[in-house]
Amino acid sequence: MPIDPQAYRPETTILALGGGFYDPVEAADFPQTVLRFRNDRAADEVGLAALSDEDWLVHLGRFEALPGTLPQPLALRYHGHQFRTYNPELGDGRGFTFAQLRDRSGRLLDLGTKGSGQTPWSRFGDGRLTLKGGVREVLASEMLEALGVPTSRSFSLIETGEALERGDEPSPTRSAVLVRLSHGHIRIGTFQRLAYHRDEQGLRALTAYVLRNLYGEDSDDPIRLLDLVVQRTATLAAGYMAAGFVHGVLNSDNINVTGESFDYGPWRFAPTWDPAIVAAYFDHAGLYAFGRQPEAIHWDAMQLAVSLRQISDADPLIAALDRFPDYYQRAVTAAILWRLGRAQREHERDRALVQSVERALRSTGVPIERFFFDVFAQALPASYGAEWDDVRAALDGYEPRRARDHAFWTGEPCAMLIDEVEAIWAAIDRDDDWSPFHAKVAHIRQMGQALSD
Template sequence: MPISPQAYRPEAKLLDLGDGFFDPVAPADFPETRLRFRNDRAAAQIGLDALTEDEWTRHFGRFEPLPGTLPQPFALRYHGHQFRNYNPDLGDGRGFTFAQMRDDRGRLMDLGTKGSGQTPWSRAGDGRLTLKGGVREILATEMLEALNVPTSRTLSLIETGEELQRGDEPSPTRSAVLVRLNHSHVRIGSFQRLAYHRDEAALRKLVGYTLRNLYDEDNDDPVRLLDLVVGRTARLAARYMAAGFVHGVLNSDNINVTGESFDYGPWRFAPTWDPAFTAAYFDHQGLYAFSRQPEAIHWDVMQLAVALRQIAESDPLVAALDQFGPRYQPEVTQAILWRLGVRPRDPDTDRDLVQATERALRTSGGGIDRFFFDAFGGELPGTYDEPWAEVRAALASYEPRKDRSHPYWSGEPCSMLIDEVEAIWAPIAEHDDWTALNAKVAVIRGMSQALAD
């Protein structure tokens, strides 16, 4: 197996938690494994980019164990609030964690699946993933990574040859198994489950595991953990807003403790700065609407504080939780300045620019991606008149953080609105033509290079 010993650093830290945190499972035996997407850029960061196609499909379609890591797949146990209603019957129902390793930054990473078969937590589900769902996750993760949002990455998508029945899309539809690379699958809901069962010993163990393995801190202080999670999730909320992204289902089982976005279902990018824009057709009350995402994530982190109350005093937990807002504000300022392509000046001036930008986007109804494309580097074209005068004046005092010499800036802004997602899927569904998807990924990665520091 062509794995570089310098780049491939396997781990099995999950086993330290013991079997009360997960269930050993077996992957589905799929009729076929046809490789559809292979992310060698991500694979290189964990030493797996030299795998042959046959090895790749054996590991990521048949789930042959990778050397030196977990001996078999494990379905994680967790609970969670779903649209503010507590559900104790959750857990990995169509996925599992099957490997851990260090990336090129030294972080502990998980390889997890989506669509790999039934587990004890599948309930009435078939444990499968539609091919369209896999394509949508590729597009979401590639776009978010390019826009500087901390996100899981889609490592692999393999078509599996089954016909699936789904009530919310034309059926039968094609099936797939997806592998994501994630900085932990430990969720807020993982702590909620232990609190629900009043298992203080297990709560302390999970706190220690998280601090040591995911934050590189040698302690087991639950208040310190909450403080770190508050900071990471405030950053996530801020970068969602700057990206114009709506996750759609910000339940507490979908928020991991490293503040890395993952598990993409009914996501959308907002075409305009519309506070009420929603991604999920079933979000009738707009609970997870575009402008309410910081509130939603803060509420989820509050549930972590409630769970940790069993092993820590209330006052320091409340004090840590109360820092979400004060941390979110500078994070959203920094995120929008990054997307504007300008260097920060001072907190008050920066905040004024961001507030002017949000007002102009909201009142003008202009496209989010178009504006940030045109404004990158700090100079608005002459076509931007009212209500952009305040933004233009504010930008005049800023220095660009990067020039516009990359070829991306000579074209059109890269967007990922729902109509284009459907247009990319249509030739796959009708003619098995993957050209549009591959071309879009190339354009997104070009944008990423143009935006990157």
């Protein structure tokens, strides 16, 4: 197998947790494997970019073990609150952790799947993923990465040749298996499961595992873990808001303890700054609406604190949890200034600028992507009326982070609204035309380069 010996660094770290945390499983035997997307940019970071398409299909479609890493896929066990109702019957039901690798900076990463077949946790599901769901996940993760949100990365999408029946889209529909590259697959719900079973030894072991392997700290202190998770999840919530993104299902089993976003089922990018926009058609109460996402993620972090209460005193846990609002305010300020192309100055002045932007976007209904495109590293255009005067005044004196010297700024904003997502899928579904999909990924990456430092 052609790999980069300087970059390929396999690991089996998760095996140290022991069999109580996962179940060895087998991948489904798919009728076919047709490569639809491979993320060579991500593959280069873990030494796999040199794989031929044939080898790619063997390892990322048939799941033949990569050398030196996990000998068999592992379906992880967890519980979680789903729309605030506790569910003790969860776990990886259509996915597994397939490999662990270190990237060029030494960070531990997992290759995990979605749609790879049934596991002991599938319940009544078929363990499969629709091709449309895979296409949507690639688009969401690419867009969020470009917008600076900490996210899993879609590593591979392979069509698998099955006809799936689904109640929420026209059926039969095409099938796929997705592989994502993530900074761990340990969820808040992983801790909740141990607390549910009153497994103090397991809680201590998992706390030490996360601190050592995902945060690089030689510690087993649950207070330190909670503080780090609160920081990271507050940063995630801020990233969603600055990106205008609605995740849709912010259940505690969907919150990674590294604060990395993942698992894109129902999602939307909001066209305007409307706090009431929801992504999931079944979110009738708006629990995970755009404007409620910081609250929802804070609530999930509280469930980690509740779980850690079995191995820690309550007062320091409460103190760590109470730092979420301050972490969030600082993170959302930094994230929006980054999108504006402005260097940070003094926090109170920065915060006033961000508040004026939020107010104007909400009251005027100007499209989010249009606004950030127009104002990046330059004055607010004259076409923005008097209702934007507070923003103009707040922007005065801010230095650009960088010039608008990338070709991206000579074109149009890169948005990801639902009509375009549906049009991209329609071209694939109707004509097997993947050109709009690949063109969109290229445009997203162009935007990411233009925004980056």
